[in-house]
Amino acid sequence: MELNDRQTKIIEIVKQSAPITSEQIAEKLDLTRATLRPDLAILTMSGFLEARPRVGYFYTGQTLQSLFAEQIEKFKVREFLSSPVVVSESASAYDAVCEMFREDVGSLFVVNRQGFLAGVLSRKDLLRAAIGTQNMNQVPVSMIMSRMPNITSCHAEDPIIAVAELIIEKQVDAVPVVRERNGGLEVIGRITKTNITKVFVQLARGTTN
Numbered sequence: 001m002e003l004n005d006r007q008t009k010i011i012e013i014v015k016q017s018a019p020i021t022s023e024q025i026a027e028k029l030d031l032t033r034a035t036l037r038p039d040l041a042i043l044t045m046s047g048f049l050e051a052r053p054r055v056g057y058f059y060t061g062q063t064l065q066s067l068f069a070e071q072i073e074k075f076k077v078r079e080f081l082s083s084p085v086v087v088s089e090s091a092s093a094y095d096a097v098c099e100m101f102r103e104d105v106g107s108l109f110v111v112n113r114q115g116f117l118a119g120v121l122s123r124k125d126l127l128r129a130a131i132g133t134q135n136m137n138q139v140p141v142s143m144i145m146s147r148m149p150n151i152t153s154c155h156a157e158d159p160i161i162a163v164a165e166l167i168i169e170k171q172v173d174a175v176p177v178v179r180e181r182n183g184g185l186e187v188i189g190r191i192t193k194t195n196i197t198k199v200f201v202q203l204a205r206g207t208t209n
Contacts, residue, residue: 007039011048011059019056072203077163078156080199081177081189086111087141089118093129094136096121106173109187110145116184117153117176119145153178154191164196 003011006029013028014020022040026033040057043049050058085103087096089110096108100123110119121141129144130136153176154163163175177189 004039006036007043007048010036010039010043014049014057015059018058019052021056025057072161072199073159075160075199076156077154077158077160077177077189077191080160080195081156081191082195084109084176084187084190086187087121088113089140089142089145091141092137093126093139093141093144096141097126097130097136100126106192107190108141109176109190110141111187112184114182114184115186116181117148117151117178117187118142119147120151120172120174120176121145122173148185151176153185155179156188160191160196160199163191164199167191167193167196 009029010025013025017024017028022033022036025040026036029036040049040051044051044057047060050060052058085099085105085107086109087099089112091099100106100108106123108121109117110121112118119142121144125144125146129139152166152170152172154166156177156179166175167173174190174192176185176187177191178185179188180186
Protein backbone atom coordinates (compact mmCIF):
# COMPACT_ATOMS: atom_id res chain seq x y z
CA MET A 1 0.00 0.00 0.00
CA GLU A 2 1.36 3.42 -0.97
CA LEU A 3 0.08 6.56 0.73
CA ASN A 4 -0.64 9.68 -1.28
CA ASP A 5 0.61 13.14 -0.27
CA ARG A 6 -2.62 14.11 1.47
CA GLN A 7 -2.72 10.92 3.53
CA THR A 8 0.90 11.43 4.57
CA LYS A 9 0.10 15.01 5.67
CA ILE A 10 -2.92 13.77 7.65
CA ILE A 11 -0.74 11.30 9.54
CA GLU A 12 1.78 14.04 10.38
CA ILE A 13 -1.00 16.31 11.65
CA VAL A 14 -2.46 13.57 13.84
CA LYS A 15 1.00 12.70 15.18
CA GLN A 16 1.55 16.28 16.29
CA SER A 17 -1.95 17.17 17.51
CA ALA A 18 -3.74 14.00 18.66
CA PRO A 19 -6.43 13.73 19.72
CA ILE A 20 -7.74 15.76 16.84
CA THR A 21 -11.14 15.81 15.14
CA SER A 22 -11.83 15.54 11.44
CA GLU A 23 -13.01 19.17 11.46
CA GLN A 24 -9.68 20.30 12.89
CA ILE A 25 -7.72 18.23 10.38
CA ALA A 26 -9.78 19.67 7.52
CA GLU A 27 -9.16 23.17 8.80
CA LYS A 28 -5.39 22.65 8.94
CA LEU A 29 -5.41 21.39 5.34
CA ASP A 30 -7.90 24.04 4.17
CA LEU A 31 -10.26 21.32 2.95
CA THR A 32 -13.82 20.20 3.68
CA ARG A 33 -14.66 17.22 5.90
CA ALA A 34 -16.31 15.53 2.91
CA THR A 35 -13.09 15.76 0.93
CA LEU A 36 -11.11 14.20 3.78
CA ARG A 37 -13.58 11.43 4.60
CA PRO A 38 -12.21 8.81 2.12
CA ASP A 39 -8.61 9.41 3.25
CA LEU A 40 -9.51 9.15 6.92
CA ALA A 41 -11.43 5.93 6.24
CA ILE A 42 -8.46 4.41 4.40
CA LEU A 43 -5.98 5.40 7.12
CA THR A 44 -8.24 4.05 9.86
CA MET A 45 -9.00 0.74 8.13
CA SER A 46 -5.30 0.30 7.28
CA GLY A 47 -4.31 0.73 10.92
CA PHE A 48 -2.41 4.02 10.72
CA LEU A 49 -5.03 5.95 12.69
CA GLU A 50 -7.48 5.08 15.44
CA ALA A 51 -10.80 6.93 15.61
CA ARG A 52 -12.46 7.36 19.03
CA PRO A 53 -16.03 8.65 19.13
CA ARG A 54 -16.41 12.17 20.55
CA VAL A 55 -12.65 12.34 21.07
CA GLY A 56 -10.95 12.33 17.68
CA TYR A 57 -8.14 10.62 15.82
CA PHE A 58 -4.95 9.12 17.27
CA TYR A 59 -1.81 7.88 15.55
CA THR A 60 -1.32 4.17 16.22
CA GLY A 61 2.46 4.22 15.77
CA GLN A 62 2.25 1.84 12.82
CA THR A 63 4.45 2.24 9.75
CA LEU A 64 4.10 0.71 6.31
CA GLN A 65 6.87 -1.73 7.23
CA SER A 66 5.28 -2.81 10.50
CA LEU A 67 1.84 -3.13 8.90
CA PHE A 68 3.32 -5.24 6.09
CA ALA A 69 5.12 -7.47 8.59
CA GLU A 70 1.99 -7.83 10.71
CA GLN A 71 -0.06 -8.80 7.66
CA ILE A 72 2.33 -11.36 6.24
CA GLU A 73 2.79 -13.04 9.64
CA LYS A 74 -0.90 -14.03 9.45
CA PHE A 75 -0.57 -15.97 6.18
CA LYS A 76 -0.38 -19.75 6.45
CA VAL A 77 1.14 -22.31 4.10
CA ARG A 78 -2.29 -23.88 3.43
CA GLU A 79 -3.45 -20.66 1.74
CA PHE A 80 -0.73 -20.73 -0.93
CA LEU A 81 0.51 -24.30 -1.40
CA SER A 82 0.56 -25.99 -4.81
CA SER A 83 -0.14 -29.63 -5.65
CA PRO A 84 2.89 -31.85 -5.01
CA VAL A 85 4.74 -33.60 -7.82
CA VAL A 86 5.97 -36.98 -6.59
CA VAL A 87 7.81 -39.99 -7.98
CA SER A 88 8.48 -43.42 -6.53
CA GLU A 89 11.95 -44.11 -5.17
CA SER A 90 12.03 -47.13 -7.52
CA ALA A 91 11.59 -44.90 -10.60
CA SER A 92 14.55 -44.37 -12.89
CA ALA A 93 16.42 -41.10 -13.31
CA TYR A 94 15.12 -40.99 -16.88
CA ASP A 95 11.53 -41.26 -15.63
CA ALA A 96 12.25 -38.44 -13.18
CA VAL A 97 13.59 -36.20 -15.94
CA CYS A 98 10.46 -36.81 -18.01
CA GLU A 99 8.21 -36.05 -15.03
CA MET A 100 10.10 -32.88 -14.22
CA PHE A 101 9.72 -31.57 -17.76
CA ARG A 102 6.10 -32.70 -18.03
CA GLU A 103 5.11 -30.91 -14.81
CA ASP A 104 7.49 -27.96 -15.39
CA VAL A 105 8.94 -28.09 -11.87
CA GLY A 106 12.42 -27.72 -10.43
CA SER A 107 12.14 -30.41 -7.75
CA LEU A 108 10.42 -33.77 -7.32
CA PHE A 109 9.41 -35.32 -4.01
CA VAL A 110 10.30 -38.99 -3.74
CA VAL A 111 8.00 -41.36 -1.86
CA ASN A 112 8.53 -44.92 -0.64
CA ARG A 113 6.24 -47.91 -1.00
CA GLN A 114 4.04 -46.67 1.84
CA GLY A 115 3.61 -43.33 0.08
CA PHE A 116 5.69 -41.45 2.66
CA LEU A 117 8.34 -38.83 1.92
CA ALA A 118 11.70 -40.51 1.38
CA GLY A 119 13.70 -37.82 -0.38
CA VAL A 120 13.86 -34.86 -2.75
CA LEU A 121 15.25 -34.83 -6.26
CA SER A 122 16.49 -31.58 -7.79
CA ARG A 123 17.61 -30.62 -11.27
CA LYS A 124 21.20 -30.60 -10.00
CA ASP A 125 20.84 -34.20 -8.83
CA LEU A 126 19.62 -35.28 -12.27
CA LEU A 127 22.30 -33.29 -14.08
CA ARG A 128 24.96 -34.93 -11.91
CA ALA A 129 23.58 -38.35 -12.78
CA ALA A 130 23.45 -37.52 -16.49
CA ILE A 131 27.09 -36.45 -16.51
CA GLY A 132 28.27 -39.52 -14.59
CA THR A 133 26.43 -42.31 -16.41
CA GLN A 134 25.69 -43.55 -19.90
CA ASN A 135 22.19 -44.87 -19.25
CA MET A 136 19.73 -42.88 -17.11
CA ASN A 137 17.24 -45.74 -17.35
CA GLN A 138 19.49 -47.85 -15.15
CA VAL A 139 19.93 -45.28 -12.37
CA PRO A 140 17.21 -45.51 -9.69
CA VAL A 141 16.02 -42.29 -8.12
CA SER A 142 16.90 -43.66 -4.68
CA MET A 143 20.62 -43.54 -5.60
CA ILE A 144 20.77 -39.83 -6.45
CA MET A 145 18.11 -38.15 -4.28
CA SER A 146 18.67 -36.21 -1.06
CA ARG A 147 17.41 -38.46 1.72
CA MET A 148 15.45 -38.11 4.93
CA PRO A 149 16.15 -36.84 7.54
CA ASN A 150 18.18 -34.26 5.61
CA ILE A 151 15.02 -32.88 3.98
CA THR A 152 13.48 -29.52 4.82
CA SER A 153 9.70 -29.77 5.09
CA CYS A 154 6.82 -27.73 6.49
CA HIS A 155 3.23 -28.10 7.63
CA ALA A 156 0.02 -26.54 6.37
CA GLU A 157 -0.41 -24.36 9.46
CA ASP A 158 3.14 -22.98 9.40
CA PRO A 159 3.52 -19.24 8.69
CA ILE A 160 4.40 -18.66 5.04
CA ILE A 161 7.18 -16.24 6.07
CA ALA A 162 8.89 -19.04 8.03
CA VAL A 163 8.96 -21.21 4.89
CA ALA A 164 10.34 -18.30 2.85
CA GLU A 165 13.18 -18.05 5.37
CA LEU A 166 13.78 -21.80 5.07
CA ILE A 167 14.01 -21.58 1.27
CA ILE A 168 16.60 -18.81 1.58
CA GLU A 169 18.56 -20.55 4.34
CA LYS A 170 18.65 -23.97 2.67
CA GLN A 171 18.95 -22.56 -0.88
CA VAL A 172 16.28 -24.87 -2.27
CA ASP A 173 13.65 -24.37 -4.97
CA ALA A 174 10.76 -26.01 -3.14
CA VAL A 175 9.70 -27.31 0.26
CA PRO A 176 7.30 -30.26 0.65
CA VAL A 177 4.20 -29.67 2.75
CA VAL A 178 3.65 -32.76 4.90
CA ARG A 179 1.41 -34.22 7.57
CA GLU A 180 2.16 -37.05 9.98
CA ARG A 181 0.34 -40.31 9.23
CA ASN A 182 1.01 -43.78 10.61
CA GLY A 183 4.57 -42.95 11.60
CA GLY A 184 5.51 -41.36 8.28
CA LEU A 185 5.25 -38.04 6.46
CA GLU A 186 2.60 -37.83 3.78
CA VAL A 187 3.23 -35.18 1.09
CA ILE A 188 0.13 -33.00 0.67
CA GLY A 189 1.57 -30.02 -1.19
CA ARG A 190 4.57 -27.90 -1.99
CA ILE A 191 5.74 -24.35 -1.47
CA THR A 192 8.08 -22.95 -4.12
CA LYS A 193 9.84 -19.68 -4.80
CA THR A 194 6.99 -18.90 -7.20
CA ASN A 195 4.41 -19.41 -4.43
CA ILE A 196 6.35 -17.02 -2.18
CA THR A 197 6.56 -14.43 -4.96
CA LYS A 198 2.79 -14.62 -5.47
CA VAL A 199 2.25 -13.90 -1.77
CA PHE A 200 4.23 -10.67 -1.95
CA VAL A 201 2.64 -9.57 -5.24
CA GLN A 202 -0.88 -10.18 -3.92
CA LEU A 203 -0.07 -8.41 -0.66
CA ALA A 204 1.34 -5.40 -2.48
CA ARG A 205 -1.77 -5.19 -4.65
CA GLY A 206 -4.14 -5.79 -1.76
CA THR A 207 -5.68 -8.87 -3.40
CA THR A 208 -5.05 -11.42 -0.62
CA ASN A 209 -8.03 -12.81 1.28
